[in-house]
Amino acid sequence: MDQVAQIRSFNRTVTHQVGALEGRFLGRDRSLGASRVLCEIGPNGIEVRRLRARLDLDSGYLSRLLRGLEAEGLIRTSQSSGDARVRVVTPTTAGKKEVAVLNRLSDEAARSLLERLTEPQRVALASAMGSVERLLRASAVRLQVERPTSRAAQYCLTRYFEELAARFDAGFDPARGISATADELTPPRGYFVLATLHGDPVGCGALKCHAHFGEIKRMWVADSSRGLGIGKRILQRLEDLARKRRIPLLRLETNKALTEAQALYQASGYREVRPFNNEPYAHHWFEKALTAARPSVRSSSLSAV
């Protein structure tokens, strides 16, 4: 069976099974949609807009589901402290209790599925499910060029700087390094590429354009999403953008602590060169010559997906 056929066959089988498991949410005189929303809220509450992005629900529909949960006394709504337009929903004590019940029902459903298998089969199932999940998550990650001042971009940059501060021997102060201001990363002077998973930012990377070369900056992937090839995809997207601008050479520098980044650059065809600037936090400098536009998969129908 080829890969496409395998996916379709998988979908058929899994739809059936997952549907059966979700049936457990019923019998609580609440719709499946409402139950899913309640479970997705989490113990510490969540912004309504994040909920909407995650579950991919219509604004009006979600609003109505939330009013229903509120009427049941399961959640309460408050304003976000930062932005008064944004609403935050938080589970009440009753709500947390109800989530616990739903979790118990889900656990039971999952157990009943396992109980018809032998132990080796269970182990194999858990492992295979883990792989499928990881890879589906990888393929659900979306890249897009974003304003570096957007909330999501700022979130990534903050996490990135925090991580550098923690990992570098000497700490990290963004003001001391070579500049990569919002202006410098906004077209046409540069590009900021954001990676999102179901609306949540999980990675970023940036390109600073010069006349005869480009600089790769701000490469970061969230801890929870590493090992999915996201860094590689961001880098490729940045290279595509550079090619479109007919930039013949890419340069970047990195710190000795960031070993996984060095591995990525080497695997992507960058070769280490002598220092070409005096970035205080850098220990390694890399370059890659860009050849004519590579046959890009992404430029086909896919870009719209």
Add this chain to the structure above:
Amino acid sequence: MDQVAQIRSFNRTVTHQVGALEGRFLGRDRSLGASRVLCEIGPNGIEVRRLRARLDLDSGYLSRLLRGLEAEGLIRTSQSSGDARVRVVTPTTAGKKEVAVLNRLSDEAARSLLERLTEPQRVALASAMGSVERLLRASAVRLQVERPTSRAAQYCLTRYFEELAARFDAGFDPARGISATADELTPPRGYFVLATLHGDPVGCGALKCHAHFGEIKRMWVADSSRGLGIGKRILQRLEDLARKRRIPLLRLETNKALTEAQALYQASGYREVRPFNNEPYAHHWFEKALTAARPSVRSSSLSAV
């Protein structure tokens, strides 16, 4: 992550992804339900009751979906030749064309999912999906005691006899072997256990009760469902039934050609003994002493699942 948590996490991720893939069926001004029914019908038509069992739909609801497809000119309905109550739906030329379109859309959706992965990731995904699917199918198999005269039971027995006829050196004639008539396999004289997957029969086994021992007969698993541990589960169910009847010993005989059956019996605690009857097709005779009621998982809440 334990197995139960892994399954739940998997469900969450996969629901999202599968839902996205099914979205492709839309935009054909036909409901998702109708599209699924149309695709499930297959090129050669299908009995309405099998369709109902497979998709687990309400009789009235399915009927209405079928009327809709008929009105669109995509299917036609006819009586089953064997049983005039049963209706068979067959795709028209237009219907087959439409299924082809839907298949193409599904393929595209699957490909768009793959295109965001690297080749090693694709290979891993296909393999993991295959495992998950196989194991979910295994856990979706249901066992039940059935009248040996039922249509499903007769189907299994026919396939079983066909297979014996093909695999035995000397062919096979059910009349020549030791009897296992419908009467002998109906409670309280005996039991016929049927395994079904989404309503389709995929295996069987039978127990013939005597005063001081029981005979295992008619063990069969459909070719398409082997390697899922179904044979083992059928055998265990028969042993449970024998234990309930306080039968202390089980006996069975088998042909040298059925090597996988011999492996199953040995793995299940049967030991080969000297011939205890003159079954003409047998080359190996097995026995197993039944100990007091084993702690049965199946007797708990699961039996209702």
Add this chain to the structure above:
DNA sequence: TCCATTACCTGACATTAGTCAGATATTTCC
């Protein structure tokens, strides 16, 4: 300051999904 944008809500719908109680024809089982 003003205007476009964002986040959310409400009302008004249309469609889909799912259920239940009969009605009819046929078959199966005494």
Add this chain to the structure above:
DNA sequence: GGAAATATCTGACTAATGTCAGGTAATGGA
């Protein structure tokens, strides 16, 4: 031969889901 069971269909529902067009308040950039 007649009662019970089976397979399907129809009508009459209810609930859930999904969509759209406004409306209000807050925000942010020119």
